Amino acid sequence: xxxxxxxxxxxxxxxxxxxxxxTVIMPILSCMGAQVCPVPTAVLSTHTGGFGEVSxxxxxxxxxxxxxxxxxxxxxxxxxxxxxxxxxxxxxxxxDFFKEFKRTGNERIVVDPVMGDNGKLYRTYxxxxxxxxxxxxxxxxxxxxxxTEAMFLLKRQYEDRAFNDVEIKEILNALSEMGPEIVIIxxxxxxxxxxxxxxxxKVAGAYWKIPYKEVAAHYPGTGDAFTSVVIGALxxxxxxxxxxxxxARFISVAIKTTYGYGTPxxxxxxxxxxxxxxxxxxxxxxxxxxx
Ligand code: PXL
Numbered sequence: 001x002x003x004x005x006x007x008x009x010x011x012x013x014x015x016x017x018x019x020x021x022x023t024v025i026m027p028i029l030s031c032m033g034a035q036v037c038p039v040p041t042a043v044l045s046t047h048t049g050g051f052g053e054v055s056x057x058x059x060x061x062x063x064x065x066x067x068x069x070x071x072x073x074x075x076x077x078x079x080x081x082x083x084x085x086x087x088x089x090x091x092x093x094x095x096d097f098f099k100e101f102k103r104t105g106n107e108r109i110v111v112d113p114v115m116g117d118n119g120k121l122y123r124t125y126x127x128x129x130x131x132x133x134x135x136x137x138x139x140x141x142x143x144x145x146x147x148t149e150a151m152f153l154l155k156r157q158y159e160d161r162a163f164n165d166v167e168i169k170e171i172l173n174a175l176s177e178m179g180p181e182i183v184i185i186x187x188x189x190x191x192x193x194x195x196x197x198x199x200x201x202k203v204a205g206a207y208w209k210i211p212y213k214e215v216a217a218h219y220p221g222t223g224d225a226f227t228s229v230v231i232g233a234l235x236x237x238x239x240x241x242x243x244x245x246x247x248a249r250f251i252s253v254a255i256k257t258t259y260g261y262g263t264p265x266x267x268x269x270x271x272x273x274x275x276x277x278x279x280x281x282x283x284x285x286x287x288x289x290x291x
Contacts, residue, residue, distance in 0.1 A: 001078050003076065027272070028232060040062075082136070098136075110231055142184070142230075144185075183200045209287065210245050216259075232278070257270055
C-alpha cells in the first residue's frame with residue numbers, strides 16, 4: 001500500500017435514492033479505513049430499478065478532466081474500482097484511467113462488470129458494450145461478476161442449475177485466462193444444494209468456496225456492498241477467502257435486518273444499521289478450499 005490511508009478511486013454513479021453504487025461504496029470503505037476518491041460517472045435521482053422516470057445527468061464528458069488534474073497532481077491510488085458504467089465512451093475513459101493510474105505496478109484494479117442478473121442483461125448493455133467490458137476485465141487484477149455476468153463475459157449460455165466443483169473451476173479458469181489474477185463469482189448453486197461465492201487466485205493456485213444463506217428477497221446495491229467489503233478487507237490484510245466471507249456475512253446480516261421491516265426492496269438494504277458488523281472478528285467466517 002502506498003498511502004498512509006489507502007486510497008480507492010471509485011469510478012461510479014451517484015443515485016440520490018435507492019442505496020447503490022457511490023452511496024453504498026463510500027460509507028462502507030470509509031468504515032473499513034480507506035479514503036474513497038470518487039470519480040462520478042453520472043448523477044441520477046434514483047437508481048434505474050423500479051422508481052419510474054429517472055432524472056439523469058450524464059458526467060461522461062467531465063471524467064477526462066479528473067484524469068487530467070489527478071495526473072498533474074501525480075496522485076497515486078492503491079485501488080481503482082469500477083462498477084455500473086452507462087455507455088461505451090465511459091468504458092473507454094475508464095480504460096484510459098487504468099493506464100494513467102497504474103503507475104507503480106502495485107495498484108490493484110477491481111472491475112465489477114455490472115451488466116445484468118438472473119440470466120438477463122440490463123437494457124443498456126448492447127453488443128459493443130459487452131465487448132468493451134470484456135476488454136476492461138482483461139485489464140483488471142480482480143473481477144467480481146455474478147454468474148449471469150460471468151457467462152456473458154465468456155459468451156456462454158446462462159443456465160439456472162447446480163454446478164459441481166470441476167465445472168466451477170473450469171469457469172473460474174476461463175475467466176482468469178481473460179486476464180485477471182483473482183476471479184470471484186457470486187451466487188452459484190453447488191451440487192450439495194448450497195449457495196456459494198467462489199474464487200480463484202491464479203498466483204496462489206487456489207480455488208475457494210464460501211457458502212452463504214440465500215434470502216428470498218432481492219435488493220439492489222448488494223453487489224456494490226459486496227465488492228466494497230472485499231476491497232476493504234483486502235486493504236486490511238485479510239486473505240481472499242476471509243475477505244469474501246466477511247462480505248457475504250455483511251450482506252446477509254444487512255438483508256436479514258431489512259427484510260424484517262418489510263420496506264420496498266427497491267429501497268435497498270439498511271446497511272446503515274449494520275455497519276458495526278464491519279468491525280467484528282472474523283472467527284465465524286466459513287470457507288473451504290476446492291481440491
Ligand atoms: O447497483 C448497480 C447500479 C448502479 N447504478 C445504477 C443502477 C444500478 C442497478 O440497477 O441502476 C444507476
